[in-house]
Amino acid sequence: MTITISRRDFLKVSTTAAGALALEFCFPVAAARAAPASEVTEVNAWIVIHPDDRVVIRIARSEMGQGTFTALAQLVAEELDCDWAKVSAEFASPNEHIRRNRIWGSMSTGGSMGVRSSQDYVRKAGASAREMLVAAAAGRWQVPPAECFADTGVITHKPTGRKLRYGEVAGEAARLAPPNDVKLRDPKDWRIAGKSMHRLDIPDKVLGKPVFGVDVALPGMLHASIAQCPVFGGKVKKVDATDATAMRGVKKVVREEDFVAVIADSWWRADQALQKLDIEWDEAGNGRIGNEQITAMLREGLDVASLPRARNIGNVETAFAEAAQVVEAEYSSPYLNHATMEPMTCTAWLKPEGFLEVWTSTQNGEASMAEAAAASGLPLEKIEVHKMMLGGGFGRRGGPQDFVRQGVLIARAMPGVPVKLMWSREEDMQHGFYRPASIVRMKAGLDQQGRLVAMQTKIACPSILKVLMPKMLRDDGIDFTAVRTLSDMPYAITHQRVEYAARNGHVPVGFWRAPGQQNGFYRECFIDELAHIAGQDPVAYRLGMLDVGDKNRLVLEAVAKAAKWGTPLPKGIHRGVAVVDGFGSYAAAVAEVSVSAVGEPKVRRIVVAIDSGYVVNPDTCRAQAESNVIYGLGPVLYQDINIRNGRVVESNFRNFRLPEISEMPKVETVLVPTGGFWGGHGEPAILPLAPAICNAIFVATGKRVRSLPLKYHDLRNA
């Protein structure tokens, strides 16, 4: 490797007392001198090395509990070959990201993409920095780099045994050109990645450190509570703020087109005053829409004779005509809210010098920047978004940045003063971007042996992409999040057709953990119906339709083995199974369920098998499976969002229940990574959960559940 001065920007990084990073750009690097040994050095955009060998790894994706903050750091550290005990992580600055030509790639955190879509470039960043550090040491010794090697943060010159620490040569390394090509480690040789390293974010979280968006505290900061039109799409018509304005601590009432907010010296005072506002809303003609109208809208879609086809193989008409038996069923599921524990929040500070600072819990720092720019009219260069830890995300904080827009508009009413907006739980429950409600009609043709030869599905479901990412819609209007799992079935079925009716209505829909996951419920319960009709074991029936080598087959076999499928269970406990791939991974689940004499279901145990190709942190992956089980259990048992008079009926955890510890089934996660691909972990385990539970309920009660949640079903044994 030749040692040359790189043309990259060279950054001096110093840490302020508050712990925030102050960045100072230097002259173009050709003119830069070697950094003094006392300085902190950015070796490349991802890696900062302190003179005492502490390594700070920059993370572009958000942390909402899924563990990406640690997993990405592990991948960088693995290739960097530093001492993991000296590693910490920080979020990359969205402002700097823009100024440095999007140097950190995507900041979007969703679709279980955090690790799998950035693993290649973050590992290369680690490997590249390691080679630069080795070259810098070699340069110091005036020896060929090939005679040197790095191990755990120390570079050794093999022939002489001389050693230099990363912290001693980082300054010189930073001024070298990055190598053109680096070789990544074979995952079987991993020492830091692939291991259950303790998560980097946990110590601060158990100490109660102010790491979340709602914890922002700034000098002179004020607080805001917000009221949005309870009817979606509505606007503010009239506000009488006389009583509110007179209340203690109230500084200002802010009226915008679609919301009213109160700014006060504490959040409680702001919220108390908000309750005293007399607001008249223009309901935009949506004030009479309820569940009934929404169901009718979806049914109208199902009744359309010719719909866009997401899949069409063979000839379903002929196949149904020739089938020995035709089975039909209608399935449905309701709207659901994300209900993150931390409500939507955004702190904004419009500074006198025309710079806007924003602190928020976001799944996409870059999208927050764009929203802040649109709301403030400032160019991106004049905005910084500080990414805070998220008190849950699950998709709510990824696409829509409504809370950022509001936070900035509110702060604009108080120039020079930082204002922290936090939604009340009620606002959060009633102003979400909900998991779409949907109805599907499924039709199957079986041959004499009960084999599935033809399957047709009509899906009526609001389109998430139409609301949030219209450019990603197919030309014929197909939204892949609405048809997945049905349009890409792994089962060998000769004749298949999947049709899609996009019917959106006025309720905003969004990405809710594993968007499209309801199709797993529909498909895998329907397949289970067919297995029972065919008189076959549900595992065997599915295996009979999965090609040898299909990883769906592998996880199904793995879960059956781990759950001891086919062996006797204690009296009253019954099993159900499902397998669904998605988000880059393959997941299968076996649920063990009992139903009491009064018809109360109890999910006792869930065994999940996942093949994600590679596993960066096994313990975090198991935690994600546990998380998917509890997140998915609420909608199976009792969660739903109902619409009446154009608005959401549910208002808080009293009527949108979250499962408690007493309802947590024993979760056993079997990781079966087969290598060769990178799958996600944030979402896959939710995919087979609902169908596995409902299939077990069928065995327990003889009742086929075709709509959720279970609270509406009489599960008493007839």
Add this chain to the structure above:
Amino acid sequence: MMNLNVNGSMHQVDVEPEMPLLWVLRDHLGLLGAKYGCGISTCGACTVLVDGEAVRACGVRAAEMAGKRIVTIEGLSKDGLHRVQQAWIDHEVPQCGYCQTGLIMSVTALLARNPNPTDAEIDRSITNLCRCGTYQRVRTAIHALAKAG
């Protein structure tokens, strides 16, 4: 003006008597460990200790706190980590972490009155809501703490 004993020191606060303790802690005393989650004493993200008992801070008024000893997550341990916090790290309990300070306070109160709770007792006492689903690890950590004594 009101005097509150928080984490072993007296604090004078100028708040309405009906202001919930949570907001006195968060916005007037700058103690941000207790979180707002529901405002109706359901989720437990705001749990603190009041005279050793786990209390939903959003559901008690400041005026009721006179003469009581309030402990928040910030005051749980005078020297580093409380054993419950250590167990939380050892068992990798938190995910997003938002509800965890409340959970840690609830578990601290439970173990103080019942050092070796059964699963049924855990189910009855720990009613904090966690959206990420850390419950399995919460249970494991409680049993490990009980075993360690």
